[in-house]
Amino acid sequence: MVFCMDDKGFTHPYIPNSVPSVKEEMLREMGAMDAEELYAQMIPDRLRLKAPMDLPDPLPAEQDLRRHVERILSSDVTCEDYLSFLGAGCWQHFVPEVCDVIASRSEFLTAYAGGLYSDVGRYHAIFEFQSLIGDLVEMDVSSIPTYDWGAAAGNAVRMASRITGRKEILVPRIISPSRLSIMSNFCHAVAEEDRIAINFVDYDPKKGTIDLADLADKISSKTAGVYFENPSYLGVIEDRCGEITKMVHDLGAEAIVGVDPTSLGVLSPPGKYGADICCGEAQPLGIHMLAGGGSCGFLASKDGEKYVGEYPARLMSITDTVEEGEFGFGQCRFERTSYMARENAKDWVGTTVGLWAIVSAVYMSLMGPEGMRELGEGIIQRSHYASKLLNEIDGVRIPFDQFFKEFPVNFDSTGKSVTEVNNALLEHRIFGGNDIFAEFPEMGQSALYCVTEIHTKEELDRLAETLKEVLR
Amino acid sequence: MSGTVPRKYHAAVWNEPVIHQLSNEGERGVLLPSVEPGIVEAVGAAIEYIPPSARRRVAPALPELSQAQVLRHYLRLSQQTLGMELEIDIGVGTCTMKYSPKVNERLVSRIAEVHPLQDEGTMQGILEIIHKFGHVFLKEISGMDEFSFQPPGGSAAAYNNAAMIRKFHEVNGELEQRDEIITTIFSHPCDAACPATAGFKLVTIFPDPETGLPDTEALKEAVSERTAGMFITNPEDTGIFNPEIDEWTKMVHEVGGLCSYDQANANAIMGVTRAREAGFDLCFFNLHKTFSSPHGSSGPGCGAVGVVKELEEFLPVPVVVHEDGSYRLDYDRPNSVGKIRDFMGNVQVVLRSYAWCMAMGAWGLREAAEISMLNNQYLEKKLLEVRGVTKPYSTERRVDQIRFSLQRMKEETGVGVSDLNSRVIDYGIQSFFTSHHPWIVPEPFTPEPCETYSKADIDYWVSVVRKVSEEAYSDPEVVRTAPHRSSIHRIKAEPLNDPARWAMTWRAYLKKRGVMR
Numbered sequence: 001m002v003f004c005m006d007d008k009g010f011t012h013p014y015i016p017n018s019v020p021s022v023k024e025e026m027l028r029e030m031g032a033m034d035a036e037e038l039y040a041q042m043i044p045d046r047l048r049l050k051a052p053m054d055l056p057d058p059l060p061a062e063q064d065l066r067r068h069v070e071r072i073l074s075s076d077v078t079c080e081d082y083l084s085f086l087g088a089g090c091w092q093h094f095v096p097e098v099c100d101v102i103a104s105r106s107e108f109l110t111a112y113a114g115g116l117y118s119d120v121g122r123y124h125a126i127f128e129f130q131s132l133i134g135d136l137v138e139m140d141v142s143s144i145p146t147y148d149w150g151a152a153a154g155n156a157v158r159m160a161s162r163i164t165g166r167k168e169i170l171v172p173r174i175i176s177p178s179r180l181s182i183m184s185n186f187c188h189a190v191a192e193e194d195r196i197a198i199n200f201v202d203y204d205p206k207k208g209t210i211d212l213a214d215l216a217d218k219i220s221s222k223t224a225g226v227y228f229e230n231p232s233y234l235g236v237i238e239d240r241c242g243e244i245t246k247m248v249h250d251l252g253a254e255a256i257v258g259v260d261p262t263s264l265g266v267l268s269p270p271g272k273y274g275a276d277i278c279c280g281e282a283q284p285l286g287i288h289m290l291a292g293g294g295s296c297g298f299l300a301s302k303d304g305e306k307y308v309g310e311y312p313a314r315l316m317s318i319t320d321t322v323e324e325g326e327f328g329f330g331q332c333r334f335e336r337t338s339y340m341a342r343e344n345a346k347d348w349v350g351t352t353v354g355l356w357a358i359v360s361a362v363y364m365s366l367m368g369p370e371g372m373r374e375l376g377e378g379i380i381q382r383s384h385y386a387s388k389l390l391n392e393i394d395g396v397r398i399p400f401d402q403f404f405k406e407f408p409v410n411f412d413s414t415g416k417s418v419t420e421v422n423n424a425l426l427e428h429r430i431f432g433g434n435d436i437f438a439e440f441p442e443m444g445q446s447a448l449y450c451v452t453e454i455h456t457k458e459e460l461d462r463l464a465e466t467l468k469e470v471l472r
Numbered sequence: 473m474s475g476t477v478p479r480k481y482h483a484a485v486w487n488e489p490v491i492h493q494l495s496n497e498g499e500r501g502v503l504l505p506s507v508e509p510g511i512v513e514a515v516g517a518a519i520e521y522i523p524p525s526a527r528r529r530v531a532p533a534l535p536e537l538s539q540a541q542v543l544r545h546y547l548r549l550s551q552q553t554l555g556m557e558l559e560i561d562i563g564v565g566t567c568t569m570k571y572s573p574k575v576n577e578r579l580v581s582r583i584a585e586v587h588p589l590q591d592e593g594t595m596q597g598i599l600e601i602i603h604k605f606g607h608v609f610l611k612e613i614s615g616m617d618e619f620s621f622q623p624p625g626g627s628a629a630a631y632n633n634a635a636m637i638r639k640f641h642e643v644n645g646e647l648e649q650r651d652e653i654i655t656t657i658f659s660h661p662c663d664a665a666c667p668a669t670a671g672f673k674l675v676t677i678f679p680d681p682e683t684g685l686p687d688t689e690a691l692k693e694a695v696s697e698r699t700a701g702m703f704i705t706n707p708e709d710t711g712i713f714n715p716e717i718d719e720w721t722k723m724v725h726e727v728g729g730l731c732s733y734d735q736a737n738a739n740a741i742m743g744v745t746r747a748r749e750a751g752f753d754l755c756f757f758n759l760h761k762t763f764s765s766p767h768g769s770s771g772p773g774c775g776a777v778g779v780v781k782e783l784e785e786f787l788p789v790p791v792v793v794h795e796d797g798s799y800r801l802d803y804d805r806p807n808s809v810g811k812i813r814d815f816m817g818n819v820q821v822v823l824r825s826y827a828w829c830m831a832m833g834a835w836g837l838r839e840a841a842e843i844s845m846l847n848n849q850y851l852e853k854k855l856l857e858v859r860g861v862t863k864p865y866s867t868e869r870r871v872d873q874i875r876f877s878l879q880r881m882k883e884e885t886g887v888g889v890s891d892l893n894s895r896v897i898d899y900g901i902q903s904f905f906t907s908h909h910p911w912i913v914p915e916p917f918t919p920e921p922c923e924t925y926s927k928a929d930i931d932y933w934v935s936v937v938r939k940v941s942e943e944a945y946s947d948p949e950v951v952r953t954a955p956h957r958s959s960i961h962r963i964k965a966e967p968l969n970d971p972a973r974w975a976m977t978w979r980a981y982l983k984k985r986g987v988m989r
Contacts, residue, residue, distance in 0.1 A: 012836050014571055014764075016926035017843045026846045026927070029853070035842035038849065039744055041869045042713045047745045053612045058833025062575050065831050069579050069823075072601060077594035078585040086587040089814050096502045098539060102546045104577065107555035112567055112767035114554055115903030117894055120483070120959040121552030122769050127976075128491050134977030135533045141976045144770075147624040148814045158669075181811035185635050189671025190651045190700075230526075239523035266518065268528050290580070291598055292588030292815025293772060295624075303980055305971055317974045318490070318981050321961040326487060328963030332974045338627075338665030340909045343674040348665035350627025351760065354770030358546070365491050365542045366501030369531035377518035378507050384521055385511040402523065426591055434589050457508040 012060060079289070083459050084431040087406045087450025088233075089149065089176055090292055091284045093262065094454055096366050099286035103359045111354075116330050122354070123329035127316045129357040132364040133298050136264040136372070137278045138271030140303040143313040145282060145296045145357045150182030152279035152297030153227060153258055158186055158347060159277060159301075159310040160225030160254035161196050170218055170226045172210060173200040176233045177439050179258075183227075196224065208236035208400035210244060219247060225254035225277075230270070231263055234436075234448060235383075235406030245274030261285055261298075262379065262452075263404050265372030277301045284452075286363025287356050296356035308333060312347035375453055379405045382460065383451035389464035390449075395471060399443070405452055409433060412444040414471045422447065424470035430463060476928075476935040481900030482957040484551040491545055492978045495535035501542045533979065552959040554902050556767065562851070562925055562933045563896070563904035565873040565918035566660070566709055568739045568761035573831065576764070576824040583823065588815035592800050598819060599799035603792045605826040606776070613837070614735070614755055615748020616778030621759075622788045622817040626736040627662035629756035629775020630703060633732040634670035635809040636754065636779070636786040637701045640730060643786075643807055650700035654724070656686050658708035658875075661908045663734050672700060678912070679710075684865025686714045691723055699729035706733065706750070707741070709907065709918060711848065711870030721751030730754065730783075736775070738762050739922050740845040740872035743838035747778065754779045763825035774821040788812045840923040844872055847921035847930060854934040855919070858941050860884060864913050873920035875913050882915045887944035887951045889915045895943070895954035899936040 012018045017026065032038050039048060059065040079092050086092070102108065111122050130142035146152050157169045169187065171180065180198075187196035202214040210228055219226065226248045230238040238244070245255040257270040259280040270278040282296040283289070301307040308315065317332040338345035367375065383405050391398045395414035398407055411421055422432040433447030440446075451460070519527065537545075561569035583598055592599065606619030623629035634653070641647040653667035654675045664674050677690045686708065702724045707713040714720065721731040733747045733755035739762045747755040759765045760773035767773070779787060789808045790801035801816075832840060852874055855861055860881025863874055882888040893903045907916035921930050944951050953962075967973035975981035 012832070012839060014573065014831070015836075015839055015843050015923045016929075017847060017923070018839050022927060023843065023846065026850055030846070030849050035845060038845065038869065042707075042715075042871055043741075043745050044715045047715075047718060047749050049744060049746065049749075053743050053834040053837065055612055055834040055837070056608065056830070058836055059830050060833070060836065062573075062831075065827060066575055066579070068830060069601070069827050070582070073579070073582045073597040076583070076586065076597040077590065078583070079587050079590075080585045082594070084587055084590075086589050088589060090588055092585065092587065094504065098501070098543050098546075101543065102550065105547070105550040105555075106557040107550040107553040108769050109577075109766045110556035110558075110572060111553050111769045112556065112561075112564060112569065113770060113905070114564075115893060115897070116963065117955045117958040117960065118483070118554040118897040118903050119552075121488075121549035124488065124490075124552070125546065125549045126769075128978075130976050131490070131492070131978035132534060134979050138532070138979075139977075140980040140983070143976070147628060147771075150811065150814055176814075178811050178814045182814065185810060185812065186669075188635075188638065190638060190647055191671060194671050237522060237526050239526045242525070264528065264532060266522060266528055268526055269532070272528075288584035289587050291583050291586040291595065291819040293583075293818040293820040295814055303971075303976075308971070308974070308976075315976050317968045317976055318978075319964050319967045319973075321963050323961040326960055327490065328960050330963055330965060330968045332968050332976065338661045340661075342661045342664040342676075342909075343668035345661075345665050345668075347669045348627050348631060348662055350630075350662055351625040351758075351767070351771045351773045353624070353768075353772045355768035355772065358769060361491075362542065362546050364534055365537060365545070366539065367534065368495075368499070368501060368536040369534045370500065370536070371502060371504065372532060372534065374504055378504060380518040380521050381507045381511050381515050384515045388514060402521070422591070426594075431587065431590055431594075453504050456505075457510045460511075 082429045082431055083462065085433045085449045085451065086431050088434040088448050089178060090289050091450055091452060092289060092454055093284045093452050095286050095288055096363065098366060099359050099362050102362045103355060108355060108358055123316060125358045125361055127318055127329050129361040130316060132361055133300055136261050136269065137259065137300050138269035139278055139300040141308060142298065142300040143311050143315050144352065145298050146313055146352050148295035148297045149258060149279065149281035150179040152299045153179060154183045154186030155299055155312050155347065156256045156277045156279045157183060157196065157225055157227055160256060162310050163254060163306060164224045164252065166222055166224035168197045168199060168222050169224055170199050170201050172203060172228055172232060174203050174233055174440065207402055208232065208234055209238050212240060212243060215244065215247060219251055221251055223251060223253045225256050227256040227258065229258040230267065231260055231404040234408050235403035236400050237267065237402050237404055241273040249274065263376055266376030282356060282360040285360035287359055296353045296360060309336060310346055312349050314349060378453045382455050383407065386451045386460045386463065389460060390467065393464065393468050393471060406448055406450045408436065408443055408446040409449050410444050410446045416471060418445050418447045421470060425466060428466045430466055476931045478899040478936045478939045481898065483959040485959050486548040486552060488545060488548050490978055492535045494537055494541060494545060497536055499536045499538045501537050501539045559901050560925060560929045560933050561902050562919045562921045562930065563902055565905050565920035566737055567905060568737050568920060568922050570764055570922045571924040572764050572766035573828060576827045579827055580820045580823055583820060596799055599792050601826045602822050603794050603799055605822055609829045610776060610778055613742055614778045615746040616755060617781040618779055618784040618787060620777045620787045620791060621774055621822045622813050623775040623777055624813045624818050625771055625773045626756065626758040626775045627666060628812060629777050630662040630734060631666040631669065632777055632788060632812045633754045633756065634667040636783060637730050638670050639786045639807065639809050640783065641700055650698060652698045653700055654694050654702040656704055656708060657912060658710055659703060659705040660734055660736060663703035663705065667703060683867050684710050684712050685867060688716050688719065691720055695723050695727045697727060699724060699727045701730040701732060703732045703734060707871040709875055710865060711872055711874045712867045713871050717750045736761055737872065740841050742841040743834065744841055753783055759821045759825040764828040765821040765824040772818040772821060774818045843923040847925060848872055851919060851921045851930050855937065858938045859945060860941050873918055875907060875916050875918045877913050878915040878917065881941065881944055885944040885948045887948045889917050891951045891954065892940050895940045895951045896936050897955050898957040899939065901933060901936050
């Protein structure tokens with residue numbers, strides 16, 4: 001081993017002062033023989049480790065390290081190796097090269113929390129992210145992003161609860177179970193009276209949309225907000241959004257809408273049909289899936305004290321400088337955040353996904369209104385082409401027909417479970433849709449298929465042909 | 473070191489407009505493949521599939537730019553950002569602005585197109601890395617038994633731990649009785665705000681005003697049958713290590729509470745002291761701090777949570793388990809808190825941290841800790857020679873950082889830490905982290921010279937503080953009116969908090985300025 005405790009001649013490339021003579025000189029200046037002597041002046045003996053840590057031999061040479069990690073990852077398959085129809089909260093979309101170039105810029109990649117005069121570009125880019133999200137959803141306020149859609153929805157329902165002083169939220173019964181779990185954690189509390197109850201609104205079994213009669217039954221003057229998604233977790237396009245938000249507003253509650261931004265070139269924006277607060281997931285906007293590491297939740301709302309004062313996240317505002325025609329950027333109402341107010345803050349804030357805000361701003365700028373329209377239209381044509389092909393297969397059923405990019409595919413009549421179907425597809429280098437049988441048993445043996453602009457006709461044909469074969 | 477002269481840096485000045493102002497109708501930044509004729513023939517137009525009430529009638533007001541123009545704009549914005557890799561980022565203490573090895577970015581690109589719901593058999597490699605990073609590295613570094621990498625940041629990890637403690641007491645039927653969390657004022661604000669969001673009441677302990685040591689007598693008075701747990705940083709933001717920390721955890725345990733250790737920054741104690749021996753039940757490490765993943769303009773990060781065996785059942789799902797020679801995701805955990813973040817969290821951050829630990833090994837991790845601690849002693853000595861800088865509290869030795877004060881300078885010159893903070897950037901170093909609120913230490917700043925920085929780097933950084941101090945005493949106006957070499961001039965701050973003028977989006981800005989579009 002080239003690298004051990006007593007090898008005083010070794011210098012680590014990540015640690016300049018590990019040069020033995022430098023370290024010795026620093027110790028000498030402190031009047032200490034070794035670091036342990038200094039640690040002994042800070043940390044009691046009983047708490048200090050007496051032996052070196054027991055860890056694998058290191059690979060300090062970059063070439064060795066690369067070989068080691070790449071060998072471990074070499075057996076893994078990606079959605080570029082196989083044909084994938086997985087979605088359910090993380091989606092495979094085309095990532096323009098410029099997004100990757102900006103994502104890897106040292107300045108953005110390694111900045112953190114610098115000031116408004118040293119990180120002018122970062123502040124500016126974050127403001128543009130908020131602005132571009134605002135354009136897509138047609139709302140005037142948006143914040144620095146949060147971790148994922150679930151966290152954004154959790155923030156949104158807590159905002160609604162504070163705004164109305166009410167403790168009940170209605171959500172669709174068909175919702176991403178992960179998202180619901182994240183929201184449930186946000187709504188739970190220690191004392192009974194502090195908890196926000198989450199109650200479910202049923203769906204129209206034929207269309208998959210919100211059941212308005214059930215909503216009318218459940219909503220009351222105790223309801224803080226109604227959260228619904230467009231498109232829904234199962235991909236269904238909601239066609240009565242305006243009626244829903246009106247029912248919500250009639251009872252003094254907040255209308256909260258979750259959206260997939262890739263739909264907003266073609267679907268009506270939430271600001272148009274009466275949403276008060278909007279949230280969603282920006283991962284499809286130029287961010288790689290990264291085994292789930294690409295999530296980026298966004299939050300937007302109407303303007304005014306009522307909403308702005310309740311954001312847990314930082315809000316970047318544009319302003320002028322003393323120089324005519326020059327912009328500056330700074331934080332709005334910073335005192336409401338936990339950095340200032342600790343336990344009295346509007347929830348908590350922390351390091352989230354700043355880099356993804358910048359990358360998705362690049363994406364939205366590249367796409368423009370026309371790109372977003374083409375994206376939405378292209379997805380719809382491809383997803384409906386795929387569903388048409390699948391629907392023609394014996395025993396396969398597509399329960400809903402009003403959908404955007406995701407749709408459940410039911411295999412009940414094939415006599416096969418989704419697990420069996422997906423295992424068979426895997427043999428043909430295809431990732432079938434995510435199995436939702438355990439999530440929603442009432443849907444039977446169903447998988448949630450996702451089709452986007454990355455899929456070609458040949459690939460969709462291949463899916464259908466392969467399914468026919470494995471179901472035979 | 474006295475020979476070190478601060479360089480007259482000047483930030484890039486692009487006077488870049490907001491991207492909407494660069495828009496030209498009809499321009500395109502990127503094209504998507506056309507929908508093939510076979511598809512169009514089979515399904516017709518997309519609009520037919522959107523119910524009329526759900527159609528977008530007016531295109532979004534996104535800007536229209538060609539590709540080179542978009543790239544140029546964001547490159548210019550990047551140039552107006554003082555990233556860690558371009559400078560000596562010692563000033564941002566508690567954040568461990570260390571070097572993020574570039575090779576790790578290449579490794580991350582291998583998982584770019586992995587979907588988190590892929591069949592487990594197709595991602596054994598990445599699952600192995602996640603599992604080993606916990607069970608080989610963090611286990612040894614913390615002494616904890618089981619791990620989760622789902623929390624996507626340090627505060628998210630504190631929130632996760634609050635949710636786990638809530639669940640623990642709920643399952644034991646004691647939640648109603650245990651509604652208090654204890655923290656210290658020098659622990660990160662998330663240690664107060666996250667338990668509060670989870671519904672707990674906070675009890676905050678202040679330090680001994682003379683020594684700065686956490687006040688053990690105050691803890692004795694704080695613990696009771698209402699104590700659900702304690703959330704605490706150690707060493708605290710002052711760099712002071714609580715030498716009675718094991719007594720603290722014991723006192724909380726004696727009344728039935730759990731102890732959560734905020735190890736967001738554990739950089740100078742790796743291989744020196746551990747959560748286990750200090751008596752903690754839960755802990756978390758910020759992988760974007762101690763474990764080298766880049767800070768990413770404030771994320772994505774990871775708050776890696778470690779817990780003792782007894783709390784394993786409460787971890788968020790899924791947990792990566794190793795059984796019969798293969799790795800799988802275990803969701804079957806009835807007492808789990810469920811989800812804190814979708815999927816497995818920021819897996820790329822874990823991958824980088826694994827690679828970093830493999831490059832360091834036991835010796836390297838301990839060396840990083842020792843050099844960070846030594847760098848801090850070295851910085852202290854040099855910095856206290858600068859006029860106007862003092863080190864509050866009598867506790868002599870500090871571990872990884874020190875909360876210094878410029879109160880004396882403020883009193884003597886009128887120049888305080890926010891002025892200084894605007895001036896240092898004229899010499900090419902990042903603004904300091906001062907302190908979270910409240911400012912117990914007046915005019916605070918908190919540098920952290922981690923192992924990335926050489927003696928020459930530290931010398932340079934101190935030379936800037938010295939230079940600005942000299943300016944404060946000789947020509948305070950130049951400091952008070954700083955920055956002078958930033959990308960922009962001084963901002964007008966009042967509109968930021970004025971509902972009639974604040975604007976979080978370009979569309980709001982146009983409306984408030986009376987511009988229709």
